[in-house]
Structures are given as C-alpha cells and as structure tokens.
Amino acid sequence: MSKKLTSRTQDYSKWYNELVVKADLAENSAVRGCMVIKPYGFAIWEKMQAELDRMFKETGHQNAYFPLFIPKSLFEAEEKNAEGFAKECAVVTHYRLQNDPDKPGKLRVDPEAKLEEELVVRPTSEAIIWNTYKNWIQSYRDLPILINQWANVVRWEMRTRLFLRTAEFLWQEGHTAHETKGEALAEAELMNNVYAIFVENFMAIPVIKGLKTESERFAGADETYCIEALMQDGKALQAGTSHYLGQNFARAFDVKYVNKEGKQDYVWATSWGVSTRLMGALIMTHSDDNGLVLPPNLAPNQVVIIPIYKNEEQLEEISNVANGIMKELKSKSISVKYDSRDTFRPGAKFAQHELQGVPLRIVIGPKDLENNTVELARRDTLTKSIVALENLAETIESLLNQIQKEMFQKALDFRDAHITNVETFDEFKEILDTKGGFISAHWDGTSETEDRIKEQTKATIRCIPLDNIEESGLCVYSKKPSKRRVLFAKAY
Amino acid sequence: MSKKLTSRTQDYSKWYNELVVKADLAENSAVRGCMVIKPYGFAIWEKMQAELDRMFKETGHQNAYFPLFIPKSLFEAEEKNAEGFAKECAVVTHYRLQNDPDKPGKLRVDPEAKLEEELVVRPTSEAIIWNTYKNWIQSYRDLPILINQWANVVRWEMRTRLFLRTAEFLWQEGHTAHETKGEALAEAELMNNVYAIFVENFMAIPVIKGLKTESERFAGADETYCIEALMQDGKALQAGTSHYLGQNFARAFDVKYVNKEGKQDYVWATSWGVSTRLMGALIMTHSDDNGLVLPPNLAPNQVVIIPIYKNEEQLEEISNVANGIMKELKSKSISVKYDSRDTFRPGAKFAQHELQGVPLRIVIGPKDLENNTVELARRDTLTKSIVALENLAETIESLLNQIQKEMFQKALDFRDAHITNVETFDEFKEILDTKGGFISAHWDGTSETEDRIKEQTKATIRCIPLDNIEESGLCVYSKKPSKRRVLFAKAY
CATH class of the missing domain: 3.30.930.10 (Bira Bifunctional Protein; Domain 2)
Structure with missing residues (x-):
C-alpha cells in the first residue's frame, strides 16, 4: 500500500513527516x-x-x-x-x-x-x-x-x-x-x-x-x-x-x-x-523505521487478527476461531479488529498494521487450526511466537500490560542515557553536537547567560528540575557561582 | 438565592432568558x-x-x-x-x-x-x-x-x-x-x-x-x-x-x-x-415556572439528598444514612449529590435544585431517622411522598425510569393536542393566533403560496411529514389541488 518510510538515521524530520501522513x-x-x-x-x-x-x-x-x-x-x-x-x-x-x-x-x-x-x-x-x-x-x-x-x-x-x-x-x-x-x-x-x-x-x-x-x-x-x-x-x-x-x-x-x-x-x-x-x-x-508504535493504552485497536487461508472452507474455520477470540477479548475490554478483507494480501495487511502501530497481531493459518495455536507478533519488539489457543485472552491481557510497561522502560532508559552532566562550555557544545539529549549544567541564573548560550548553541533551558538537589558549582558559561544544575537541550 | 422567575404566561420569552441564566x-x-x-x-x-x-x-x-x-x-x-x-x-x-x-x-x-x-x-x-x-x-x-x-x-x-x-x-x-x-x-x-x-x-x-x-x-x-x-x-x-x-x-x-x-x-x-x-x-x-425540569437521562445529578437537622449529632446520623443511600445509588450508576452545605438553609437548597431541575430530591430529617423513611420529591410533578428506606435504591431506579417515560408522554400529549387540521385560510389564521402549534393543511406545492402564507402569518412549512398518507384536497391558500397535508407553524 505504500513505499517504505525514510529511515530515522537517514532523515529524522522526513521520517516523522512521512509517518504522520502514511499512518x-x-x-x-x-x-x-x-x-x-x-x-x-x-x-x-x-x-x-x-x-x-x-x-x-x-x-x-x-x-x-x-x-x-x-x-x-x-x-x-x-x-x-x-x-x-x-x-x-x-x-x-x-x-x-x-x-x-x-x-x-x-x-x-x-x-x-x-x-x-x-x-x-x-x-x-x-x-x-x-x-x-x-x-x-x-x-x-x-x-x-x-x-x-x-x-x-x-x-x-x-x-x-x-x-x-x-x-x-x-x-x-x-x-x-x-x-x-x-x-x-x-x-x-x-x-x-x-x-x-x-x-x-x-x-x-x-x-x-x-x-x-x-x-x-x-x-x-x-x-x-x-x-x-x-x-x-x-x-x-x-x-x-x-x-x-x-x-x-x-x-x-x-x-x-x-x-x-x-x-x-x-x-x-x-x-x-x-x-x-x-x-x-x-x-x-x-515509533521506528517500520512506522508507528502505540502503547496499548492509546491504540484504537489493541489487537488485529489476520487469517491466512487457501480456500473458503479454511477461511470459515479460521473465522470461527477468530470470532471466539474476539468475544473473549471484548469481554476483557480489549479492542480487537478482524481483518478479513479479501482485497488485500496478508503481507499488505501486516505492513499496514505495522505502519499504524497495532500493538499485537494474531495470525491464524491452517497449521494453527491443526495445532490449536496462533502466531502472536509484538509491534514494539517485532518479535513473533506461537501461542496456545487455550487461555489466549489471558495471555494477551498480560502481554498488553507488559508492553505498556516495557515501552515506558525503554523510553526511560534512552532518556536517562541522554542526560549528561557537563562542567565546561566546550564539553557542553560537544555533547550537544554529538550525543544530544539533556545537558545538566550549572547556570548563573541570568537571562543574559541564557540568551548567549541559546545564540551560540540553539540550546535553551528546558527546565529547572523540581527534584534537583542544591549543589554548589560554577556557571558553565559565565563561571559565576551557581546553586543548582538546570537542564539544557535543543527543543521542538 | 434568586427572585422568582417571570412566569411563562406572563412573558414566555423573558421566562426563557431568565431561566437559562438563573439555572x-x-x-x-x-x-x-x-x-x-x-x-x-x-x-x-x-x-x-x-x-x-x-x-x-x-x-x-x-x-x-x-x-x-x-x-x-x-x-x-x-x-x-x-x-x-x-x-x-x-x-x-x-x-x-x-x-x-x-x-x-x-x-x-x-x-x-x-x-x-x-x-x-x-x-x-x-x-x-x-x-x-x-x-x-x-x-x-x-x-x-x-x-x-x-x-x-x-x-x-x-x-x-x-x-x-x-x-x-x-x-x-x-x-x-x-x-x-x-x-x-x-x-x-x-x-x-x-x-x-x-x-x-x-x-x-x-x-x-x-x-x-x-x-x-x-x-x-x-x-x-x-x-x-x-x-x-x-x-x-x-x-x-x-x-x-x-x-x-x-x-x-x-x-x-x-x-x-x-x-x-x-x-x-x-x-x-x-x-x-x-x-x-x-x-x-x-421546564416550568419554578425552573428547569430535566429528564433523568440528561441530569448531571439525578438525585440530591438534603439533610434537615437541629444539631451536629443529628447531622451525623443523617449523614450516615445518606452515605448508605449514595453508595447503593452509585452502584446502580445513578448520580447523586449530598448537599450538606451549612452556608445555606434547606429552603434555599430546595429552590436551587428545583431551579436546576434535579429529577429527585431526598430529604432526611429527625422523624425519618425514627421511622426509617425519607421524603422523596419529584421535580417534574412537584409531588412528595414518604418512602421506606428499605429498597430505596430500587424504588429510585424505577422512579427515574418512570419519570423519563412520563415526561415524554406529557410532551407527546401536549404536542398531539396542538396539531390541528384546518381546511380554510381563515381557520388557519385563527388557530395560529389562538392555539398555536402545528397546523396540518393542504398546500399546492409552490414556493409562491408558501411565501404569501409566511408574509401574512409568519408561519412557515416546518416539514412535509414522512408518515403522511396521500389524501386529495385543496390548498388552504390557493384552493388549487393538493395530494397531501404539510405542517405549518411559527418557529424558533
């Protein structure tokens, strides 16, 4: 349905614009x-x-x-x-x-x-x-x-x-x-x-x-x-x-x-x-280079079910299984969509739901009918596994909770890895140009210093964190005394 | 808290304006x-x-x-x-x-x-x-x-x-x-x-x-x-x-x-x-001359509870009863407010909730504590009764359903009593000036006739009802042949 997205490393800004439109x-x-x-x-x-x-x-x-x-x-x-x-x-x-x-x-x-x-x-x-x-x-x-x-x-x-x-x-x-x-x-x-x-x-x-x-x-x-x-x-x-x-x-x-x-x-x-x-x-x-990644709490559809079949008879059997799953999921207030459109091939459906960030994808094929299983794929980690049909709703419920938590943890780890304490203005500029993220630095409290740093680096003071501890130091720019660190960054 | 509303018969338009603001x-x-x-x-x-x-x-x-x-x-x-x-x-x-x-x-x-x-x-x-x-x-x-x-x-x-x-x-x-x-x-x-x-x-x-x-x-x-x-x-x-x-x-x-x-x-x-x-x-x-009357489906508070007490001890006892009622009502998804403000007297509270159209008012006083009863007042009919505390939530639930239905029926009876079939233009004008409401009349289907009737009476064709039966007749204005009646009225 659509060409691949520009990758984030290639052009982050273009990736964003394309993703918003294509998803x-x-x-x-x-x-x-x-x-x-x-x-x-x-x-x-x-x-x-x-x-x-x-x-x-x-x-x-x-x-x-x-x-x-x-x-x-x-x-x-x-x-x-x-x-x-x-x-x-x-x-x-x-x-x-x-x-x-x-x-x-x-x-x-x-x-x-x-x-x-x-x-x-x-x-x-x-x-x-x-x-x-x-x-x-x-x-x-x-x-x-x-x-x-x-x-x-x-x-x-x-x-x-x-x-x-x-x-x-x-x-x-x-x-x-x-x-x-x-x-x-x-x-x-x-x-x-x-x-x-x-x-x-x-x-x-x-x-x-x-x-x-x-x-x-x-x-x-x-x-x-x-x-x-x-x-x-x-x-x-x-x-x-x-x-x-x-x-x-x-x-x-x-x-x-x-x-x-x-x-x-x-x-x-x-x-x-x-x-x-x-x-x-x-x-x-x-989100990633394949498209949107939605935390389960915000996903309009938390689960999508896609049938893979060679004939009408198989489709009917799969649909029976799918209907059972949907009923159970809905009773747990989990939103689910059965994508049985015959105008799209499974691959195109996979791509679309991936692009739109549906947290969990269930695929049911003829093999699954034999084995009483389904294939379950996570959007956030792009991992797949074969899962028993028995207790599937419980499995999905706990998996959705897990995804919500892991997505937060992943973002938190990334964020925490991108808060850098710096002591000198050279360091400040280097970190900003290479690693980016928040720069935690002492500031003398004046608008003049704030303005100069902004002029020279495009970084602004994002905030004076509420949980900062008092700590004596010297302003990263003016070298005047400072009582606490503030967070600088380039910003949207 | 506010003077009485202008009555509807006195000045309907003023009544409306005052009600919107005062409620x-x-x-x-x-x-x-x-x-x-x-x-x-x-x-x-x-x-x-x-x-x-x-x-x-x-x-x-x-x-x-x-x-x-x-x-x-x-x-x-x-x-x-x-x-x-x-x-x-x-x-x-x-x-x-x-x-x-x-x-x-x-x-x-x-x-x-x-x-x-x-x-x-x-x-x-x-x-x-x-x-x-x-x-x-x-x-x-x-x-x-x-x-x-x-x-x-x-x-x-x-x-x-x-x-x-x-x-x-x-x-x-x-x-x-x-x-x-x-x-x-x-x-x-x-x-x-x-x-x-x-x-x-x-x-x-x-x-x-x-x-x-x-x-x-x-x-x-x-x-x-x-x-x-x-x-x-x-x-x-x-x-x-x-x-x-x-x-x-x-x-x-x-x-x-x-x-x-x-x-x-x-x-x-x-x-x-x-x-x-x-x-x-x-x-x-x-609504009526006392203020807004809300159908239970649309009332932000479906029930209000007002305590009547002479001392703190009584208030505490009443509050205990009220809390029990509220818990039961909430478990039935009935919205309820306990108005225990000590800055207003009961009479002022009655007037306010009446003005704001709360469908049911529960009053609990010392006598009620003795008798295990409450006083229940309906906003739509302005009727009061003493009701047993036992099964009160069920009583209220069915009463709210009843109020919803009776409000519709009352409005329907009024509406139906104000649809008048007329055959002549004199009759048309007379009904419009005296009784008002919808006038069901034959119309020749032309904009000219519609415009003239509007000029002379301010009534417009509100609609050609979908459920009208075909019926031969003569246009109430032009006397030309007509196949069905339409509804005229003055309108907002």
Whole structure:
C-alpha cells in the first residue's frame, strides 16, 4: 500500500513527516499551517482526551465553554500576555461577504460590514475567561473556581509541522481562581503532576517535572511548571505546562473578592494546558523505521487478527476461531479488529498494521487450526511466537500490560542515557553536537547567560528540575557561582 | 438565592432568558452574540454528546477534525452554499497585531500582515471537507466515507438568543461520501432517524420526521430531512437536520471515483448536524415556572439528598444514612449529590435544585431517622411522598425510569393536542393566533403560496411529514389541488 518510510538515521524530520501522513494520522490542509486530523489519528487523540478528562474531573474540575473570539480591548488588557501573543493572532475584521462586482461568481468582504472592534481568534483564553470570572466572583464563597475547556486555538506560526506546531490546534485549557497564593501555587503544581502521571502511565513517555526560567515562561505568568520529554533524535519536547498567574489577570480585569475577614483582595489564578502536540511526542518517542508504535493504552485497536487461508472452507474455520477470540477479548475490554478483507494480501495487511502501530497481531493459518495455536507478533519488539489457543485472552491481557510497561522502560532508559552532566562550555557544545539529549549544567541564573548560550548553541533551558538537589558549582558559561544544575537541550 | 422567575404566561420569552441564566446554564459574553456555556449547562451538553457519539459510532461513523478556517476561494466553490452563508460570515483578514503608534498600551491590526486570501470562519464545513475528500477518493474501494466532527461554528446572526441562535455555537457535523444516490439517500434518512431516536428516548422530546420544502432546505442540498419539535408556547423548533447533497459538492470540488465497472462518476454526499440549540429545545419542552425540569437521562445529578437537622449529632446520623443511600445509588450508576452545605438553609437548597431541575430530591430529617423513611420529591410533578428506606435504591431506579417515560408522554400529549387540521385560510389564521402549534393543511406545492402564507402569518412549512398518507384536497391558500397535508407553524 505504500513505499517504505525514510529511515530515522537517514532523515529524522522526513521520517516523522512521512509517518504522520502514511499512518493516516493527519495531513496538511488547504489552509496554511492548519491540519486535518484523520480518523485514525483522531481516535488516538480521543483516547487521550477521555483519560485526561477523567483525571480533571477526579481532581474536582468541571468543563465549560467560552467564546472563540476575544474583543481587542480585552485581549490587550493584560499587557504581557497581549505582547506575547500579538504577533501571531488571526484577526476577524468583517462579518459579511458579498458578490464581487468585478468578478462574477466570486465573493469579497463587504466593506460596509466592518466590525467596530476587531475580534482576535483566541490563541489562549485567559482574557475572555477572566473578563467573565469578574462577574462570577464576589466573595470567598465563590472560590475556588476550577474550570477546564476543550477547544481549538489559533496561533499564526510561520513554520508549521503536523501536530508539533500548527496554526490551529486542539487543546484543553484549565483556568482556576483561588483565595490565596498558596492555593493557586498548589493547583498549578497539582495539574503539572496530573500531566506527568498521564504522560508517563498512559502514553508511556517519561518526563522531567520542572520550572521554566523567566524568559521561557508563559506570557502573563509568574511561574510556569512544565513536563519535558526527550525524543529519539535527542531533542526535547515540552509536553505540558501549568502556570501560576499570580494576581496578574485579576488586576488586569479587576477581579476582587471579599475574604472571610471582610477584606477585599485580588483573586489568584492558574492556567494549564496540553494539546494535540502530545501526538507528536507520542510518535517521536516510540515509533521506528517500520512506522508507528502505540502503547496499548492509546491504540484504537489493541489487537488485529489476520487469517491466512487457501480456500473458503479454511477461511470459515479460521473465522470461527477468530470470532471466539474476539468475544473473549471484548469481554476483557480489549479492542480487537478482524481483518478479513479479501482485497488485500496478508503481507499488505501486516505492513499496514505495522505502519499504524497495532500493538499485537494474531495470525491464524491452517497449521494453527491443526495445532490449536496462533502466531502472536509484538509491534514494539517485532518479535513473533506461537501461542496456545487455550487461555489466549489471558495471555494477551498480560502481554498488553507488559508492553505498556516495557515501552515506558525503554523510553526511560534512552532518556536517562541522554542526560549528561557537563562542567565546561566546550564539553557542553560537544555533547550537544554529538550525543544530544539533556545537558545538566550549572547556570548563573541570568537571562543574559541564557540568551548567549541559546545564540551560540540553539540550546535553551528546558527546565529547572523540581527534584534537583542544591549543589554548589560554577556557571558553565559565565563561571559565576551557581546553586543548582538546570537542564539544557535543543527543543521542538 | 434568586427572585422568582417571570412566569411563562406572563412573558414566555423573558421566562426563557431568565431561566437559562438563573439555572446556571449559560450567559451572554463580552462578544456580541456569543455565549458562555457554564459548567452546569455544559454538563448537560456533555451527556448529549456522549450518547450521540455512541450512536454515531454504532452506525459506523468515525470522528475526525478539519480546519476552522475556509479560504474564500473554497468557500465560494459551491454557489448555493456560498450564497446561503455569505451574509453571516466572520472573516479573518489579518494575522498579526502591533502596538498602536497613536495609542500607547493599545494594539491595532498590523496593516502589513494582511492575508493574501481572506479566511472564512466555518459556518459549516462542506467546502473544506469536500476539498479534502477530493484527495481521499479515487475508486469505489475508498467509499463510503463516514465521518463526523464535533466543532464550533460561527454564523453572524443579527438577533441572538442563548442556545437558540448564537453567533458561535457548538455542534456535530457528519459528512459522508457514497457510491450511489440510493446509498446517500439512505444515509441521510438513517441519520435523521438516529436524531429522532436520540431526541425522543434520551431528551424525552417527541418529534415529527419530515422533509423540508425547497425554500427551507439547507443551502446546497437536494433534500433536507428534519425533526421538528413543539415548544410549550406553541412554536415549533427544528431540532436536527440531515441533508442529501446529491452530487453538488462533488461537482464543485471535482470529486470523482471509478466504480466497479471502471467508469468514472461524481461521488454522492450527505451532511447532518445537531447543535447546542438542542439545549433550548430541552428547556422549552419540559421546564416550568419554578425552573428547569430535566429528564433523568440528561441530569448531571439525578438525585440530591438534603439533610434537615437541629444539631451536629443529628447531622451525623443523617449523614450516615445518606452515605448508605449514595453508595447503593452509585452502584446502580445513578448520580447523586449530598448537599450538606451549612452556608445555606434547606429552603434555599430546595429552590436551587428545583431551579436546576434535579429529577429527585431526598430529604432526611429527625422523624425519618425514627421511622426509617425519607421524603422523596419529584421535580417534574412537584409531588412528595414518604418512602421506606428499605429498597430505596430500587424504588429510585424505577422512579427515574418512570419519570423519563412520563415526561415524554406529557410532551407527546401536549404536542398531539396542538396539531390541528384546518381546511380554510381563515381557520388557519385563527388557530395560529389562538392555539398555536402545528397546523396540518393542504398546500399546492409552490414556493409562491408558501411565501404569501409566511408574509401574512409568519408561519412557515416546518416539514412535509414522512408518515403522511396521500389524501386529495385543496390548498388552504390557493384552493388549487393538493395530494397531501404539510405542517405549518411559527418557529424558533
């Protein structure tokens, strides 16, 4: 059905782009920078959504929906946030098209239907949401507000790549309001932890939890928590962020509450989000030169059954066996597809399911009928074995659990092997050019040093890890004293 | 917590607006015509989504996601569709803001960041989707394509009302591609039936299935199936539509396939959608002067338990009983909330849960502790009874089923009592002005007659019911011969 993928060593970036398209995950659209998420890719995203949504609700959050548009006057109210996003805003200026008098059959913007105030298509929703919260909050009894929204957002990026950086993307954005600084900080850290648990346990991707430096923070935040993952090419990917917004938005939108002592104060805020970018992280962490490798938790089909037969009679016998297996698997909530299409040969089916990352493949042929066996192939290790039909569902259930764990362990081993402590800037540059990955180095805490390192190496500080131990040292660049190491890397 | 609602007889429209806001379903936002869907309203919408999504998947559909924006040149490709929506399009013309040189701290559209081609914010997605399908379809093997999308859409309506007509709304839109006309027609009818089953069984709202007349059809459709419901004020509400699009979009976007005989033909299409408008139908079908009345299937909390106590000791005893009830209800997947807030008096809690339409209220007081009973109150009938604690979960389970059925029956009786056969235009006008509801009348089949009736009465043909029997008669307006009755009504 498709030629082989470019290999990762040959051209990692090309491998990624080809894989996304050939595995039917997504494709570019007629709109610059906007993608079409195809049914197979969307089914994976739906599984992520369902699990995250469950976790959000379990931690006391409710969903709601706020407008797509932000009037310019609200958008500019929180200055840093506005400044951070102004350069990549899609702006609605008119509300009507009309027939173009010069071009029959064509339309043009109706010059008389110009909006009095331009509307920004939300790049993030703090402004419209805090303008709304203003009316919802009077006293401490109205707090906390713990709301999440699943939505599309638009950031007019100049260089786009499917899932990793697109002009429109899908995400969730949590927006919470609290009585105290402590509560807001705790919420921001809690949600960063929720993300870490989700990405590690569900997506089988190890992450490092940390804080962003000031220059890498979300525009309008006082502190940004993040989870950072490592891709197979040695580049880091920010998988999720959770922002402590202090009272910045409360001040910008004048959101005050009366506390238990009857005093007025501005409300404390957080916001946090993950996006379809996680699809990129998923692909680049686990996949190989044969295509996608999906952890069982995220696979739309966890098992595929393929019959090999020479005549109708054999097919019927095999189908009977397959139906029995499917029934048992479904009773264990394992998703399974029987691929008995007669328009494709087995080899083509193998290739397709391999490309699409189905974790387990069962092949049933005439020999298997005789021996009461099936052939079981693992997508992640590309290993095959002959397995008894008896207790097959139990075998598969435990194998799927094992795959989920082993995929995480493999990614963790790779990640841990790619964290390198360096002491000098020469070492820094050498490691970055040869091995890549995270570089753990002392930093003097200044933006100047951060900027220079970035200019000279393209590496940025991915995070100040939360679990770092205090350790005296000298900045890898300026040689000034430093109290802890931070993680540098080139990043997506 | 809130003053009484305006009554329905006093001012139906005001009653609706107040109810939506006071029951915490939605509110107007700072963006003209766009609403904020609040957590309680969104929880109801999520229940609708989950059930519809399940039904779509059961009928073989998959979800996907297409861009928010439609380049103008694609938007105008299908002429009728473009003409139908051009007047209400939000149009993105620029992709950047900059500091306004004349107004410090303010932003303005960057005149140098004008898009070469304007982008229409999707009012519906046929254009962008058929432009995509073009690349997905070569032969009959690629068909059918059965895709649904959950999305936000924007139609710049001049007069808006929460849920019923908003500039931005949430919906799902199915877009399918088929080999034959027969298949496409069958799909359009199937999905209209799915909508009917959902709205009747899940929302407890009776509907009439029918076809739209040519002038009421979706712009670009050859036939529009619909389901029509009747609101308590005697006005009709279109609850869902399913369009047979013929080959119109295939021709506009040049989407051809090679059939089994090796011949090329244009692909046949359908599209179908329901939206957050259904929330309006839900509210206006069942609610009363005390507030929202929710069918158990859609209630975020199906049961609320309220303790009445004089001291901490009593509260503790009541809480023990309540916890036991909750455990049993949850094991039956019945959602329940224990409202033990000490910041509100019981009366205020009763009013709030009544306003928010919780189907069943359990009150536990000191007397109940003595007698092993609880007080059970139905929201739909406003009736109360003392019920034994023994087997309470079973009692509640069957009562919830009963409420669901009785709410449907009540709405059906009302609807059926408001379908009036008329033979003369005087009768037509009189019924419309006095009783309202659906008027079943003969019609000569011409748009002229339809238009004149609309001009003179504001009533439109809601549908040509699918189950109508052929019956000779004379058009209620023109007195020309007619073969069947159609349903007229004033409509939302």
